[in-house]
Amino acid sequence: xxxILETKDVHLSYGKKEALHGVNLDFEDNSITALIxxxxxxxxTFLRCxxxxxxxxxxxxxxxxxQFHEREIYASTIDLVELRKQIGMVFQQxxxxxxxxYENVTYGLxxxxxxxxxxxxxxxxxxxKQAAVWDEVKDNLNKSAMSFSGGQQQRICIARxxxxxxxxxxxxxxxxxxxxxxxxxIETTLLELKKEYCIIIVTHNLxxxxxxxxxxxxxxxxNLVEYDNTSKMFTNPExxxxxxxxxxxxx
Amino acid sequence: MNNIFTTExxxxxxxxxxxxxxxxxxxxxxxxxxxxxxxxxxxxxxxQDNSINTNEVDLEKQALTLxxxxxxxxxxxxxxxTILKASxxxxxxxxxxxxxxxxxxxxxxxxxxxxxETDIAALTVMIRTMLKEALAALQSFDMQSAQAVANQDQDVxxxxxxxxxxxxxxxxxxxxxxxxxxxYLMVTKLxxxxxxRIVNxxxxxxxxxxxxxxxxxxxxxxxxx
Numbered sequence: 001x002x003x004i005l006e007t008k009d010v011h012l013s014y015g016k017k018e019a020l021h022g023v024n025l026d027f028e029d030n031s032i033t034a035l036i037x038x039x040x041x042x043x044x045t046f047l048r049c050x051x052x053x054x055x056x057x058x059x060x061x062x063x064x065x066x067q068f069h070e071r072e073i074y075a076s077t078i079d080l081v082e083l084r085k086q087i088g089m090v091f092q093q094x095x096x097x098x099x100x101x102y103e104n105v106t107y108g109l110x111x112x113x114x115x116x117x118x119x120x121x122x123x124x125x126x127x128x129k130q131a132a133v134w135d136e137v138k139d140n141l142n143k144s145a146m147s148f149s150g151g152q153q154q155r156i157c158i159a160r161x162x163x164x165x166x167x168x169x170x171x172x173x174x175x176x177x178x179x180x181x182x183x184x185x186i187e188t189t190l191l192e193l194k195k196e197y198c199i200i201i202v203t204h205n206l207x208x209x210x211x212x213x214x215x216x217x218x219x220x221x222x223n224l225v226e227y228d229n230t231s232k233m234f235t236n237p238e239x240x241x242x243x244x245x246x247x248x249x250x251x
Numbered sequence: 252m253n254n255i256f257t258t259e260x261x262x263x264x265x266x267x268x269x270x271x272x273x274x275x276x277x278x279x280x281x282x283x284x285x286x287x288x289x290x291x292x293x294x295x296x297x298x299q300d301n302s303i304n305t306n307e308v309d310l311e312k313q314a315l316t317l318x319x320x321x322x323x324x325x326x327x328x329x330x331x332x333t334i335l336k337a338s339x340x341x342x343x344x345x346x347x348x349x350x351x352x353x354x355x356x357x358x359x360x361x362x363x364x365x366x367x368e369t370d371i372a373a374l375t376v377m378i379r380t381m382l383k384e385a386l387a388a389l390q391s392f393d394m395q396s397a398q399a400v401a402n403q404d405q406d407v408x409x410x411x412x413x414x415x416x417x418x419x420x421x422x423x424x425x426x427x428x429x430x431x432x433x434x435y436l437m438v439t440k441l442x443x444x445x446x447x448r449i450v451n452x453x454x455x456x457x458x459x460x461x462x463x464x465x466x467x468x469x470x471x472x473x474x475x476x
Contacts, residue, residue, distance in 0.1 A: 188254060210320045211255065234319045 004029040004198045005050065005087075005168060010064035012045055012054065019045050021222045022064070027168070032190060032199040034213035034230070036206060038250065042222040043202045047170050050200065051087040052080060069167075085112065088161035092173040094153035096145035101128075101137050101156055104145045108164035123163050130196075131159035132189040151182025155189060162193075169193065171201040175208065187212050206246060210234045218242045256321040263313055263334050264390070270306050270338060271386040274345045275379055277303065278445065281351040282375040285438060286368045293355035300349040307342035311335060333459035337389065340451045344382070347441045347448070354441075358434040362427045367435050370414045374442050377407055378449070385452040392460050397453040401467035407446035408469075414439045 005027040012020040020042045027033050035043040048054050049062060052073065066073035073083065085108065096104050105124045106114075114120060124141065128134040133155035137148065145156050154174060161169060171190075175183035183205075190199055191212055203209050209216050210230060217227040218241075226233065226242045237243050244250055277296060284292040314335045317323070323331055381403045388396035415436065422432045450468045457465050 191255070207322050210322060231316055231320060235316070 001028040001031060003027065004068070006065075006067045007050075008065040008067075010046065010049060010066070011062070012042075012049060013061045014057070015059045019222050020049075023219070023222075023224045025217055025224060025227060027198055027200055028215070029167075029198045030194055030196070031214040032194050032201060032212050034209035034216045035200065035202045035219060036204075036209050036216060036245075037219035037225075038245065039204075041219040043217075043219045044172050046219070047172055047200065047202050048089075050168070050170055051084050051089055052078075053089065055080075081111070085164045086166050087168040087170060088164070088166040089170040089172065090154065090157050090161060090174045093177050094150055094157055096153050096156050096160070098144065098146055100142045101145045101148075102141040104156055104160050105163045107160060112164065124159075127159040127163040128156075130162050130193065131155045132185065132192065133159060149182065151178050151185055154178060154182070154186060158186075158189065158193075166197065168198045168200065171199065173202055173204060176204060183208070218245060220245070256317065256323060256327060259313070259317050259321070260327070260330055263310065263317070263331070266306065266310055266313075267334050267338055267341075268386065268390065270303065270310065270341050271382070273303055273306070274341050274348065275382050275386075277345055277348040278351075278375060278379055278382070281348040281355070282371060282438075282442075285351055285355045286372055288355070288358075290356050293352040296352040297349055297356070300345055300352075303345040304342060307338050307345075310338045314338075329459050329462055333389070333455050336458075337452055337455045340448045340455070344445050344448045347445045350441045351438050354434055354438055358431065362425075363431050364418075364421050364428055364435070367414060367417055367421065367432075370410070370417065371435065371438060371442070374407065374410050374414065374439065377403065377410065378442055378445050381407070381446060381449045382452075385449050385456070389452065389456045389459065392456070394457065394460055397456040398467065400453040401450050401469070404446045404450045405469050407443060411439055411443040411446075 003026045007023065007025050010020050010023040011018060023042075023046055025046075035047060037043045045054065050066065050073070054060050054062060062074065068087070071078070097107060099107075102124055105127050106120045109120060109123055114123075125134065125138075128137060133152055136152055137143075137156065145153060148156065158169075175186050178186065187208060190201070193199060194214075201209075201213070213230045215228065216230045216233045218225045218233070218237075218239075220241055226237055226239045228238070233242065234246065237246065277299065280292065281296055283289070284296060314331050317331055321327075381400055384396055384403075385400045387393070388400060418432045418435050418439075422429050447468060454465055454467050457463055457467070
């Protein structure tokens with residue numbers, strides 16, 4: 001398993017308040033890594049650093065190293081559109097654009113200059129199939145993406161991201177707004193997608209982390225407490241804090 | 252529950268079934284080696300038991316991983332618990348069969364009693380039939396079969412009592428059979444214990460299906476009956 005993204009000594013401050021106190025994490029290709037921890041521990045903040053989503057927040061200072069394909073994500077030469085094409089993100093609330101399913105999935109492709117109808121058709125089908133939502137939307141590609149169920153909308157958002165063929169998929173609590181059946185469908189989709197992508201997921205659902213993640217990172221108060229194979233972490237964690245959190249004793 | 256759990260549970264059941272077949276063969280071969288006084292065959296059986304013990308440990312590890320990572324509830328939870336408990340019973344049945352093989356190696360004296368040995372062979376057939384039906388009931392979730400298996404244990408207990416009386420009578424008639432008689436008693440008792448373990452399998456099947464913890468062992472319900 002090869003490391004696709006490596007972060008070292010990541011510090012992030014909002015003004016004078018430091019939210020991440022030196023996090024070191026590396027991520028393997030073709031695997032799912034879960035970031036867990038109580039609210040405010042910094043896991044979403046850290047996730048958003050990985051495709052520079054924190055850049056727009058005023059007074060934010062980020063230091064440390066983020067090596068992706070042997071390039072520094074925060075280098076001044078990095079093209080943000082290109083970066084976010086390679087490292088895409090799915091959010092807690094499904095956020096399809098108020099367009100048709102077809103226009104949602106082709107949005108990123110059109111942005112990068114693709115206009116050939118046949119190519120776009122092929123990519124729409126591929127992406128929707130990979131996101132395991134093709135069968136449910138294929139007869140309604142021109143219908144508004146907003147008209148589908150929450151679970152379907154979330155998978156359309158995953159397809160929108162897959163259309164531009166990213167390397168890494170970031171997911172910030174992607175199922176917390178969904179019912180158990182839709183959540184299970186997303187989990188099954190992610191288990192399929194990990195064969196081709198590196199997936200990093202922030203989740204409050206510990207069962208979800210244990211079910212699907214190959215590795216799990218536990219964060220607390222802006223620090224990385226423990227990072228290990230999920231089976232080891234959930235069976236015999238090294239740190240008492242990890243055990244206490246997994247057992248619901250705090251957080 | 253998700254596909255990973257279903258796939259892993261199927262694998263567990265499949266390993267469990269193989270373990271059951273191996274243990275059944277172990278009982279047959281152990282008794283055969285005992286009756287035919289084949290110490291070499293018994294020796295090889297004792298070595299084979301290690302692989303059954305290893306299987307049981309592997310099965311246990313896999314079941315525990317499944318419990319920890321997939322955190323099953325309701326019927327999925329019962330399936331994993333059933334395999335955990337049943338594999339432990341199978342492992343102990345394997346140990347009892349090994350006990351018979353060890354007795355084959357240990358026993359001395361050439362003075363034997365053909366009738367008792369024939370009865371031990373008959374008891375072995377009863378035990379193996381019970382085991383086969385218990386394993387089938389576990390696979391098919393057949394509640395009636397589970398009760399039928401438990402009922403057969405009463406026949407096993409009756410056969411055990413009869414053999415015990417015959418051994419005592421044979422020793423009274425010809426004291427030179429005493430050494431073999433003690434060994435016969437040991438082996439017959441091991442077979443009877445295997446019967447009790449098979450009743451456990453039937454009880455586990457009921458738990459698997461209904462979540463009820465039941466006592467199907469009539470001997471335990473009525474120790475003097």
